[in-house]
Amino acid sequence: MSDAMGRADAMPPILMVDDSEDDLLIARRCHRRSSSSMPWQSLPSGHALLAHLDRIEAGAAPMPAVVLLDINMPGISGFEALERLRARPGFGELPPVIVLTNSDSPADVQRARALGAAGFQVKPTRVAEYVAFFDDLAARLDAA
């Protein structure tokens, strides 16, 4: 949260939403090891994400370059958060959302696509795989 509340750089950040501090830590470290130079922001729940949208609308926070969204979270799940996000005026297309989850169920993949997710990534086990994921993400965002 403090990351998200921090500086409002000109460069749009990567925003990761996950209830597990361990997963946030692993992802941040792997992101740091990658070629990506984008700022890093994180939120601990779906509710926090929805609240953050208000600040973006108010101009108090930048629009993220991409949202990495976990599915299995207490309160509202990633799917519900995604649904509500896309339902809000001004967030029908942006920011792009990639579901980053522990699940490899085909049903979850399908549902994520149906709700408007741009990608679906099972959380990698190896650090090298994680770093490669961020390298690839940075390359794609640069290209966009």
Place this chain on the structure above:
Amino acid sequence: MKIAQKVTLLAPGLVVATAALVGLVMAWGYDRLVAAQQRAHLQRLAAIEARRLESALDELRHDVTLLQAMPATRALMRSADPVDGRLSDAQLRRVLADVFVAMASAKPLYSQLRLIGAADGGRELVRVDRRDGAVRVVAEDALQRKGHRPYFTESIGLPEGALYVSRIDLNREHGAIEVPHRPMLRVLRTLRDAAGRPAGVVAINLDFAAFARGLYPPDDDRYSYHLADADGEFLLHPDPGRSFAFDRGASDRAHATWPALAPLFAGDDAPAEGVAGAPGMMVAARRVALRADVGPGPLYLVVGASSEAIEAGEADIVARVLVVTGPLLLLSVLAGVLLSKVIVRPLRRLTAAADEIAGEGPTPTLPVGRRDEIGVLARAFQHMVAVLADKEAGLQRANVDLRDFARVAAHDLREPARRMATLADLLRVEEGERLSAEGRALLDRLDGVADDMLRRVSGLRTLSGIGEGPPPARAPVVLDDVVDGVLAEHAAPLAARPVEVRRDALPTVSAHRELVALLYRHLVANALQHAAPGPMTLRFTAARDGDGWVLGVHNTGSTLPADRLDRVFAPFARLDGASGAGLGLSICRRVAERHGGWIRAEAGPDGVHIVFSLGATADV
């Protein structure tokens, strides 16, 4: 036969049997009663008829007494003072003839009235005959001498006023039997003159046949009447040919016909009445005294009733009884059937309930509200069913819980296991260089443990995933292709040691391709894992078995103790010292069973053969 059927048949059967028994006893008693009544009735009838006969004979006696006492008779016999001295004998005879004619006219059964004098060879003095229904006085020149006839010779010597009755026989005119037969009963009274000498007799001839016919009409179809003389010879018989047999030189006697009547003819001490049963009839006999001073002895009246007449009466009563009791019996049988059905119905329901429970049908309604033994049985039964259903539900719940637990555990454990593996990797990447050699060795171990944990969780996920949902959809699966794919997956371990791969002619079967591949994958991994280092043989087997195939994977280089053959398929069952999740063969068993098949392990001294069936896998 079922109990319910027995009861249903027994109840009406008992009704019929009871009715039949009661009917038989009643019929027997009724028969005896009727016989006794018939006997008493016949005896009473015989007594009445005998009295009628006696009355008729009394009348005859009185008439002949009247004629004997007439003043004209007495005057002619000179047995008293003349009533009228002026009348000549001829005049007296005319007077008497007038009296005879009057009496004959009044008594149509009298065929002859006579006054016979003792003088002149028993010459008839007055005679009135009935001929062809007309009464006429016989002319003087036609009068006969009867001095030789037994009735005259036997009576003329008797005292004044004695009553003589002749033997009843056929009439004779001028010494010959008159035809048609006219049996005659002659009743005479004697007369003596003033000096006491026999003077003559008054005689009345009774037409016995007409007399008997009048008393006892032969057309009575219920009773038959017989008259017999003192010797038992028939004087009247329903069969006309049997009357007066003695007069024709033969003999036909009552006690020859009915031997039971013999005592009646036995002499002075003989009983006055008797009863006899004969084939087809019953008779009652009664003696009738003639009360003559001289006579042929008593007459016997025999009244008979034919069995047909008796039975006709009986049959009538039996028919009435049947008309009343038949519907009653039918009603009883019907009631019996209905009652037994009512009694048996709960039993049938119980039986049906037992059948339905045995057939795993819906729980039926039971007659639990009854207060009898069947109610107790039904309640016990219902309780049993409830307990059974409860236990089954509990078991199902436990099964579902277990499956859910396995699935949830597999999913939930995967997350921390992955984090642990990633964190260990991160530690190596970021801090590896700063760790001591010992620290790196510990990190390697941590890495290994995390990987193992991930593998096991993954196996558990697979295992719990196979058991869910509907049975797998079958499609033609070319087993050779499946085996090719699995061997390619294991190319590295296969290349790492000398392995000889053989395969039987593998069929194309109807099965779920992915699951079959999973099965072969685990069997190959299992074989490679357990075989001792060094050369080994891996063989894919197939043998026809009825509609399906018995398939298998055989490897050398390992064996299984006999007591472990069954247990290798249990989850997490691992041989001592073996690595791996211990779920491979459990997954294989689940796949086989999901196809409706089976799996088992066979072991030799240097080889393990896992064989399995995929159910009915008809060639496709």
